[in-house]
Amino acid sequence: QKEVEQNSGPLSVPEGAIASLNCTYSDRGSQSFFWYRQYSGKSPELIMFIYSNGDKEDGRFTAQLNKASQYVSLLIRDSQPSDSATYLCAVTGSQGNLIFGKGTKLSVKP
Amino acid sequence: NAGVTQTPKFQVLKTGQSMTLQCAQDMNHNSMYWYRQDPGMGLRLIYYSASEGTTDKGEVPNGYNVSRLNKREFSLRLESAAPSQTSVYFCASNAGSVNTEAFFGQGTRLTVV
Numbered sequence: 726q727k728e729v730e731q732n733s734g735p736l737s738v739p740e741g742a743i744a745s746l747n748c749t750y751s752d753r754g755s756q757s758f759f760w761y762r763q764y765s766g767k768s769p770e771l772i773m774f775i776y777s778n779g780d781k782e783d784g785r786f787t788a789q790l791n792k793a794s795q796y797v798s799l800l801i802r803d804s805q806p807s808d809s810a811t812y813l814c815a816v817t818g819s820q821g822n823l824i825f826g827k828g829t830k831l832s833v834k835p
Numbered sequence: 836n837a838g839v840t841q842t843p844k845f846q847v848l849k850t851g852q853s854m855t856l857q858c859a860q861d862m863n864h865n866s867m868y869w870y871r872q873d874p875g876m877g878l879r880l881i882y883y884s885a886s887e888g889t890t891d892k893g894e895v896p897n898g899y900n901v902s903r904l905n906k907r908e909f910s911l912r913l914e915s916a917a918p919s920q921t922s923v924y925f926c927a928s929n930a931g932s933v934n935t936e937a938f939f940g941q942g943t944r945l946t947v948v
Contacts, residue, residue: 733875757934768925768939769878776934813878820885821866821931822893827877 727752731814731826739834744801746829748814751795757817758790758797762810763828769813773799804833837861841926841940848916848947856911856943858926864938865931867909868893869901871922872942878925884909885931916947 728751738744746760757776761769775781775788775797787800801808811830815823839860848854860867869881880893884903898920900912909928913920926940 759936768942770939771936774934774936817934818880820883820891821929821935822868822880822883823878823927823937824880825870825878827875 727755727816727818727824729814729816729824729826731812731829733827734830735832736829737832737834738804740804740806742804742833744804744808744831744833746799746801746812746814746831748797748799748826749795750797750814750816752816753792753795755795755816758788759815759817759823760786760788760797760799761813761815761825763813764810772812801831804831806833806835809833839926839928839938839940841924841943843943844941845944846946848913848945850917850947852916853912853914854916854945855913856924856926856945857908858910858940859908860926860928860938861907862928862938863906864928865906866929867903868927868929868937869899869909869911870925870927871895872925873922881911881924916945918947921945921947 760772763769773788789798811828813828814826868883870878882901887906924943927937929935929937
Protein backbone atom coordinates (compact mmCIF):
# COMPACT_ATOMS: atom_id res chain seq x y z
CA GLN A 726 0.00 0.00 0.00
CA LYS A 727 1.50 3.29 -1.08
CA GLU A 728 1.68 5.90 1.63
CA VAL A 729 2.03 9.65 1.63
CA GLU A 730 3.02 11.35 4.86
CA GLN A 731 2.58 14.98 5.83
CA ASN A 732 2.80 16.87 9.10
CA SER A 733 -0.75 17.74 10.07
CA GLY A 734 0.23 21.11 11.51
CA PRO A 735 -1.07 23.59 12.07
CA LEU A 736 1.77 25.52 10.55
CA SER A 737 1.58 29.17 11.45
CA VAL A 738 3.59 31.83 9.62
CA PRO A 739 3.39 35.63 9.63
CA GLU A 740 2.18 37.47 6.57
CA GLY A 741 5.01 37.98 4.08
CA ALA A 742 7.06 35.03 5.31
CA ILE A 743 7.92 31.82 3.46
CA ALA A 744 5.77 28.81 4.28
CA SER A 745 7.42 25.43 3.79
CA LEU A 746 5.26 22.35 3.48
CA ASN A 747 6.78 18.89 3.35
CA CYS A 748 5.71 15.46 2.17
CA THR A 749 7.33 12.02 1.98
CA TYR A 750 6.11 9.03 0.01
CA SER A 751 6.77 5.33 0.31
CA ASP A 752 6.72 4.06 -3.29
CA ARG A 753 10.07 4.68 -4.95
CA GLY A 754 8.41 4.06 -8.32
CA SER A 755 6.04 7.03 -7.98
CA GLN A 756 6.28 9.33 -10.98
CA SER A 757 3.88 12.22 -10.49
CA PHE A 758 3.43 14.52 -7.54
CA PHE A 759 0.73 17.06 -6.90
CA TRP A 760 -0.02 19.77 -4.39
CA TYR A 761 -3.66 20.63 -3.81
CA ARG A 762 -5.07 23.42 -1.69
CA GLN A 763 -8.34 22.93 0.15
CA TYR A 764 -10.22 25.72 1.86
CA SER A 765 -12.55 24.74 4.70
CA GLY A 766 -15.77 23.29 3.32
CA LYS A 767 -14.52 23.35 -0.26
CA SER A 768 -13.12 20.81 -2.67
CA PRO A 769 -9.38 20.39 -3.37
CA GLU A 770 -7.92 22.50 -6.16
CA LEU A 771 -4.59 21.96 -7.87
CA ILE A 772 -1.73 24.30 -6.97
CA MET A 773 1.17 22.61 -8.71
CA PHE A 774 2.43 19.34 -10.11
CA ILE A 775 5.99 18.14 -10.55
CA TYR A 776 7.43 15.11 -12.30
CA SER A 777 11.18 15.68 -12.41
CA ASN A 778 13.82 16.10 -9.73
CA GLY A 779 14.56 19.68 -8.85
CA ASP A 780 12.51 22.82 -8.49
CA LYS A 781 9.47 24.07 -10.35
CA GLU A 782 8.30 27.63 -9.84
CA ASP A 783 4.89 29.17 -10.53
CA GLY A 784 4.43 32.66 -9.21
CA ARG A 785 4.78 32.60 -5.42
CA PHE A 786 4.79 28.81 -5.33
CA THR A 787 7.80 26.51 -5.75
CA ALA A 788 7.57 22.74 -5.72
CA GLN A 789 10.71 20.75 -4.98
CA LEU A 790 11.18 17.06 -5.70
CA ASN A 791 13.94 14.74 -4.53
CA LYS A 792 13.21 11.23 -5.73
CA ALA A 793 16.31 9.76 -4.07
CA SER A 794 15.02 10.91 -0.69
CA GLN A 795 11.36 10.31 -1.66
CA TYR A 796 10.57 13.84 -0.61
CA VAL A 797 8.50 16.59 -2.14
CA SER A 798 7.92 20.05 -0.76
CA LEU A 799 5.96 23.20 -1.48
CA LEU A 800 7.30 26.66 -0.70
CA ILE A 801 4.95 29.63 -0.60
CA ARG A 802 6.78 32.96 -0.74
CA ASP A 803 5.28 36.22 0.53
CA SER A 804 2.55 34.29 2.31
CA GLN A 805 -0.84 35.98 2.44
CA PRO A 806 -3.80 35.43 4.79
CA SER A 807 -5.67 34.11 1.74
CA ASP A 808 -3.15 31.24 1.61
CA SER A 809 -4.56 29.92 4.89
CA ALA A 810 -5.90 26.50 3.98
CA THR A 811 -5.08 22.82 4.16
CA TYR A 812 -2.45 21.69 1.66
CA LEU A 813 -2.68 18.15 0.37
CA CYS A 814 0.23 16.27 -1.13
CA ALA A 815 -0.67 13.52 -3.59
CA VAL A 816 1.12 10.93 -5.69
CA THR A 817 -0.29 9.00 -8.61
CA GLY A 818 -1.24 5.39 -8.05
CA SER A 819 -0.91 2.61 -10.59
CA GLN A 820 -4.40 3.28 -12.05
CA GLY A 821 -4.04 7.02 -12.33
CA ASN A 822 -5.82 7.64 -9.06
CA LEU A 823 -4.30 10.06 -6.58
CA ILE A 824 -3.08 8.85 -3.19
CA PHE A 825 -3.30 11.68 -0.70
CA GLY A 826 -1.52 12.58 2.47
CA LYS A 827 -3.66 13.74 5.36
CA GLY A 828 -2.84 17.36 4.68
CA THR A 829 -1.05 20.19 6.46
CA LYS A 830 -3.13 23.06 7.79
CA LEU A 831 -1.47 26.41 7.12
CA SER A 832 -2.39 29.58 8.96
CA VAL A 833 -0.97 32.92 7.78
CA LYS A 834 -1.28 35.59 10.44
CA PRO A 835 -1.72 39.25 9.37
CA ASN B 836 -17.67 24.82 -18.30
CA ALA B 837 -19.11 22.88 -15.35
CA GLY B 838 -16.19 20.44 -14.85
CA VAL B 839 -17.27 17.82 -12.28
CA THR B 840 -20.77 18.10 -10.87
CA GLN B 841 -21.99 16.19 -7.84
CA THR B 842 -25.47 15.91 -6.41
CA PRO B 843 -26.72 16.33 -3.77
CA LYS B 844 -24.54 18.75 -1.79
CA PHE B 845 -26.00 17.76 1.56
CA GLN B 846 -27.92 14.70 2.73
CA VAL B 847 -29.12 13.29 6.03
CA LEU B 848 -30.00 9.61 6.14
CA LYS B 849 -31.30 7.31 8.81
CA THR B 850 -29.38 4.15 9.53
CA GLY B 851 -30.39 1.46 7.05
CA GLN B 852 -31.63 3.83 4.36
CA SER B 853 -30.16 3.74 0.89
CA MET B 854 -29.14 6.50 -1.47
CA THR B 855 -27.16 7.19 -4.61
CA LEU B 856 -24.67 9.99 -5.05
CA GLN B 857 -24.49 11.23 -8.61
CA CYS B 858 -21.41 12.53 -10.42
CA ALA B 859 -21.00 13.80 -13.95
CA GLN B 860 -18.03 15.32 -15.78
CA ASP B 861 -17.96 17.20 -19.06
CA MET B 862 -14.21 17.08 -19.73
CA ASN B 863 -14.25 13.82 -21.73
CA HIS B 864 -12.11 12.18 -19.04
CA ASN B 865 -11.57 8.44 -19.11
CA SER B 866 -11.16 7.92 -15.37
CA MET B 867 -13.44 8.77 -12.50
CA TYR B 868 -13.05 8.32 -8.75
CA TRP B 869 -14.97 8.43 -5.51
CA TYR B 870 -13.17 9.55 -2.36
CA ARG B 871 -14.35 10.10 1.18
CA GLN B 872 -12.80 12.64 3.49
CA ASP B 873 -12.94 12.32 7.25
CA PRO B 874 -11.30 14.56 9.86
CA GLY B 875 -7.71 13.50 10.42
CA MET B 876 -7.91 10.79 7.74
CA GLY B 877 -7.34 12.70 4.54
CA LEU B 878 -8.93 11.65 1.26
CA ARG B 879 -9.39 7.91 0.88
CA LEU B 880 -10.30 6.18 -2.36
CA ILE B 881 -13.55 4.19 -2.29
CA TYR B 882 -13.90 3.04 -5.91
CA TYR B 883 -12.58 4.10 -9.25
CA SER B 884 -13.34 3.56 -12.90
CA ALA B 885 -10.36 3.62 -15.23
CA SER B 886 -12.57 3.65 -18.29
CA GLU B 887 -16.19 3.29 -19.32
CA GLY B 888 -17.42 -0.17 -18.40
CA THR B 889 -14.81 -0.90 -15.73
CA THR B 890 -14.82 -0.35 -11.97
CA ASP B 891 -12.38 -1.37 -9.26
CA LYS B 892 -12.19 -1.21 -5.49
CA GLY B 893 -10.08 1.35 -3.76
CA GLU B 894 -8.87 1.53 -0.19
CA VAL B 895 -12.26 1.61 1.59
CA PRO B 896 -14.95 -0.06 -0.61
CA ASN B 897 -17.00 -1.89 2.04
CA GLY B 898 -20.61 -0.74 2.18
CA TYR B 899 -20.54 0.91 -1.23
CA ASN B 900 -21.32 0.05 -4.82
CA VAL B 901 -20.64 2.02 -7.98
CA SER B 902 -21.89 2.23 -11.53
CA ARG B 903 -20.11 3.78 -14.48
CA LEU B 904 -23.23 4.59 -16.43
CA ASN B 905 -21.39 6.05 -19.42
CA LYS B 906 -18.23 8.03 -19.99
CA ARG B 907 -19.68 11.11 -18.26
CA GLU B 908 -21.37 9.60 -15.21
CA PHE B 909 -20.16 7.63 -12.20
CA SER B 910 -22.54 7.01 -9.31
CA LEU B 911 -21.92 5.81 -5.76
CA ARG B 912 -24.58 3.85 -3.92
CA LEU B 913 -24.99 3.19 -0.22
CA GLU B 914 -27.32 0.21 0.08
CA SER B 915 -27.79 0.33 3.86
CA ALA B 916 -26.30 3.44 5.37
CA ALA B 917 -24.39 3.24 8.65
CA PRO B 918 -23.22 6.04 10.96
CA SER B 919 -19.62 5.13 10.02
CA GLN B 920 -20.43 6.37 6.51
CA THR B 921 -20.94 9.91 7.76
CA SER B 922 -18.37 11.79 5.74
CA VAL B 923 -17.76 14.23 2.93
CA TYR B 924 -17.73 12.48 -0.44
CA PHE B 925 -15.83 13.79 -3.44
CA CYS B 926 -16.05 12.67 -7.01
CA ALA B 927 -13.04 13.33 -9.21
CA SER B 928 -11.98 12.71 -12.78
CA ASN B 929 -8.85 12.80 -14.88
CA ALA B 930 -7.67 11.80 -18.31
CA GLY B 931 -6.41 8.55 -16.87
CA SER B 932 -2.73 8.68 -17.68
CA VAL B 933 -0.19 8.79 -14.88
CA ASN B 934 0.78 12.43 -15.22
CA THR B 935 -2.59 14.13 -15.28
CA GLU B 936 -4.20 16.10 -12.51
CA ALA B 937 -7.56 15.17 -11.06
CA PHE B 938 -10.46 17.61 -10.97
CA PHE B 939 -12.88 17.45 -8.09
CA GLY B 940 -16.58 18.01 -7.68
CA GLN B 941 -17.88 20.28 -4.95
CA GLY B 942 -18.49 17.43 -2.52
CA THR B 943 -21.47 15.84 -0.78
CA ARG B 944 -21.75 16.18 2.97
CA LEU B 945 -23.54 13.05 4.20
CA THR B 946 -24.75 12.50 7.74
CA VAL B 947 -26.13 9.15 8.83
CA VAL B 948 -28.08 9.23 12.08
